[in-house]
Amino acid sequence: MTESADIGIVFWVLSFVILVSAFMVVSLKNIFHCALFLIMCLFSVAGIFVLLDAEFLAAAQVLIYVGAVAILMIFAIMLTSNLASRKIRQVNENVSVGVFVSVLFALASIILIAQTHIWHYKTDFTPVENSIVILGKYLMIQYVLPFEVVSILLLASLIGAIVLARKERS
Amino acid sequence: MSFWPIAVLELYPVFSWLHDLLASIGLPSAWLQPLIYLLLGAMIFGILSLIALFLVWWERKIAAHIQQRFGPMRHGWHGWYQTIMDAVKLLQKEDIRVVTRDKVVFFWAPVICFVAAFLAYVVMPWGDGLIVADLNIGILYILAVTTFTVISLLMAGWGSNNKYALLGGMRSAAQVVSYEVPMVVSILTVIIFVGSLSMVDIVKSQSGLLFNWYIFRFPFGPIAFITYLIAATAEVNRTPFDIPEAEQELVSGYNVEYSGMKFAMFFLAEFVNMFTVSAIAATLFLGGWNGWEFIPSWIWFLFKTLLIVLLLMLFRWTYPRLRVDQLMEFAWKFLIPVTFANLIVAGIFKYLGWYW
Numbered sequence: 001m002t003e004s005a006d007i008g009i010v011f012w013v014l015s016f017v018i019l020v021s022a023f024m025v026v027s028l029k030n031i032f033h034c035a036l037f038l039i040m041c042l043f044s045v046a047g048i049f050v051l052l053d054a055e056f057l058a059a060a061q062v063l064i065y066v067g068a069v070a071i072l073m074i075f076a077i078m079l080t081s082n083l084a085s086r087k088i089r090q091v092n093e094n095v096s097v098g099v100f101v102s103v104l105f106a107l108a109s110i111i112l113i114a115q116t117h118i119w120h121y122k123t124d125f126t127p128v129e130n131s132i133v134i135l136g137k138y139l140m141i142q143y144v145l146p147f148e149v150v151s152i153l154l155l156a157s158l159i160g161a162i163v164l165a166r167k168e169r170s
Numbered sequence: 171m172s173f174w175p176i177a178v179l180e181l182y183p184v185f186s187w188l189h190d191l192l193a194s195i196g197l198p199s200a201w202l203q204p205l206i207y208l209l210l211g212a213m214i215f216g217i218l219s220l221i222a223l224f225l226v227w228w229e230r231k232i233a234a235h236i237q238q239r240f241g242p243m244r245h246g247w248h249g250w251y252q253t254i255m256d257a258v259k260l261l262q263k264e265d266i267r268v269v270t271r272d273k274v275v276f277f278w279a280p281v282i283c284f285v286a287a288f289l290a291y292v293v294m295p296w297g298d299g300l301i302v303a304d305l306n307i308g309i310l311y312i313l314a315v316t317t318f319t320v321i322s323l324l325m326a327g328w329g330s331n332n333k334y335a336l337l338g339g340m341r342s343a344a345q346v347v348s349y350e351v352p353m354v355v356s357i358l359t360v361i362i363f364v365g366s367l368s369m370v371d372i373v374k375s376q377s378g379l380l381f382n383w384y385i386f387r388f389p390f391g392p393i394a395f396i397t398y399l400i401a402a403t404a405e406v407n408r409t410p411f412d413i414p415e416a417e418q419e420l421v422s423g424y425n426v427e428y429s430g431m432k433f434a435m436f437f438l439a440e441f442v443n444m445f446t447v448s449a450i451a452a453t454l455f456l457g458g459w460n461g462w463e464f465i466p467s468w469i470w471f472l473f474k475t476l477l478i479v480l481l482l483m484l485f486r487w488t489y490p491r492l493r494v495d496q497l498m499e500f501a502w503k504f505l506i507p508v509t510f511a512n513l514i515v516a517g518i519f520k521y522l523g524w525y526w
Contacts, residue, residue, distance in 0.1 A: 032328055036275070039321060059310040067317030068347065074324050075343050078336065130306050132367060 011051055018044045029087040031077055039070045056132045210302060214291050222441040226253040229441075229483050236487045263430035268331060271427065276329035279322050280428065280435040286318035287439035290446045295369045297459045297468030308369040309357060312450065313350075316405075319443060320346045323414070323424045326436070330427035338423025341494065342414035345404055348501040349411075353401035355509040359394040359516045360384050360454045373458035383457035390516040395455045397509045402447035403482060404501070406440070410489040411497060448478035 017040065024037040042065040049058035091098075139147050188209070192202055227242065227250065234241025242249030267276070290312045295301045305311050320343055327339020361367060363384065364375045376382045385395045404411035415423030425436045452458060452474035459467035492500065 030272075032272075032275070036321075036325070055305060055307045056310070059307045059314045062314035063310070063317065066321070067314065067350070071317070071320055071324070071343055071347060074321075074328075075340065075347075078324070078328065078340050132306060 011048070014044050014047045014051070017041075018048075026090055029089070031088055032074070035070060035074050035077060038073070039066050042066055042070065054131065056135060214302065215288060218288060218291065218442055218445070219438065221445055222438045223253045223257065225441045225445065225479065226256075226437075228479075229486075232480075232483045233487050236484075257434060260430055260434040265430040265432065266427075268427050270331045272329040272331060274329075275325045276427075279326035279329055280432040280439075282318055282325065283322035283439045284435045286315060286322060287442040287446070289315040289318070293369050294446075294449055295373055295453060295458055295471070297466065297471055300459075300468055301370060304368055304370045306366070306368050308367045309361070309372070309450070309454075310367050312446070313354060313357075316443070316446070317350075319439070326428070327424040330424070332427050334420045335424050335426045338414045338420045338426070341420075342407055342424060345407070345411060345414060345497060345501075348498060349401045349404035349505075352397055352501065352505040352509045353405060355506070355513050356394045356398035356401065357450075357454060359390055359509075359513050362513070362516050362520050363387070369453060369458075373453060373460065376457045377460050378457075379461070383455065383460070385455040390512050390519065391455070393508070393512045394516070395451070397505060397512070398451060398455070399478070399481070400505065402451065403485060404497075406443045406447055406482075408444065408482060409486040410492050412486075412491060413494055413497060444479060444482060445475065448482065449475045451475075451478050 021037040021041040021044065025034045025041060028034050028037065043062060046058040046061040046066075049055075049061060189202055189206060192205060197205070230252070231241045231248070240248075242252035245252045245255055292302050293305050293308045293311050295304075323342045324339045327335045327337070327342075330336070360372065364372050366372070366375075376384055380386060384391045386392075407414045414420075415425070420426070425433055428436060449471070452471060456474045456478075458474075459471045461467070461470035
């Protein structure tokens with residue numbers, strides 16, 4: 001384990017990057033820039049996973065969110081040319097209601113988090129050596145049913161998207 | 171020594187000597203570890219740059235000889251320092267920037283491409299004990315960081331504000347996303363038998379000669395190797411899958427508007443990426459550093475990797491380019507079913523214990 005002071009600095013830097021880039025995603029006018037900031041945000045979240053010694057989650061985060069989801073998003077942006085060339089407005093007349101709801105939600109989460117024992121977390125625990133093996137065993141033995149149900153759900157949504165996108169030939 | 175979380179065992183004497191030397195100068199001990207890490211990074215960067223320069227020259231020579239020419243002959247023996255001269259030329263060239271470009275995106279695209287190309291070498295096993303960090307997610311880490319190459323190509327295509335560049339970037343993204351699936355599944359076929367994602371474990375599980383290597387585990391080994399090689403060729407955008415930079419259609423694809431050093435960065439990254447996919451193939455299927463004991467392990471690794479690089483180069487100069495729809499049909503209707511069937515067969519073999 002590295003020194004906890006170093007982890008503290010890295011954690012704050014990563015959190016700052018996550019928050020700033022997340023804010024950029026919802027405020028910039030150029031939608032391509034928004035997508036790039038989304039990638040930055042998701043990548044920094046992977047950094048938080050690394051700090052928590054969850055390497056597999058970090059790699060999966062980058063592989064799935066940055067490598068697949070974000071790229072498909074950029075791809076869709078590039079294909080819809082009238083969306084790509086125009087400067088878009090990200091807020092409409094409901095902005096005040098939106099701010100109100102999100103502040104309320106933030107307050108509720110802060111209160112809930114403060115009631116948990118998050119401030120008393122143990123700093124001296126040792127992470128599991130090879131988390132990926134344990135993760136695999138849990139996914140394939142104990143939690144195999146939820147795992148398969150999620151896969152079927154994803155497959156169903158995939159087929160649904162294809163059916164919706166496909167033009168009927170009459 | 172607890173000072174070393176890294177596994178550079180072979181080079182340990184060198185780094186230990188360096189550590190003592192730096193300590194004797196009077197540097198504070200807190201600086202030493204970052205400094206040595208920095209040095210290690212610089213070392214890998216240097217070696218890879220040299221390899222990329224060599225590959226550029228090699229590719230030109232192979233292309234020339236296939237087309238019954240000589241290729242570069244002027245600078246040195248058979249033009250061996252031609253690419254060095256080219257690199258110097260590119261360094262001096264004017265950096266032409268299009269006025270209508272997207273300034274930030276245009277600037278960062280080659281940087282991200284360049285960095286992403288080198289990131290995979292954190293877990294690359296160059297030889298027995300010659301690895302920067304043996305992460306337990308090894309191969310998954312490589313797959314994760316190489317996705318940044320696609321993002322950089324998309325950024326280059328977008329930032330250039332040029333139709334050809336945009337088309338090149340989009341084609342590249344579609345292609346890489348499609349071919350990533352068969353590539354990952356072919357890799358998974360090997361991972362089933364290793365039972366670990368760590369690169370060192372993968373190499374160690376095939377220790378010994380020829381018939382311990384995964385390419386010779388019939389029937390799934392050769393199939394997985396071939397599908398991996400096809401998918402990897404597409405991943406690095408080389409002929410017959412080079413539609414992202416099809417010269418006759420797109421001028422040169424995503425890097426049309428780049429010149430000078432920025433172009434050189436794309437160019438170098440392309441060759442480093444080719445070396446990366448070949449090194450992965452050598453590690454996963456050809457036993458990595460394993461071979462006869464009397465030859466150093468890193469020579470085996472380099473030899474096997476360069477063998478696959480040679481194969482990729484021969485592909486490039488002998489096969490015609492696929493059309494876009496053929497490319498996608500090949501990936502989704504042929505390659506993916508084949509790799510999945512192969513994976514299932516491998517899983518059954520592993521379950522029944524039919525492997526040696």
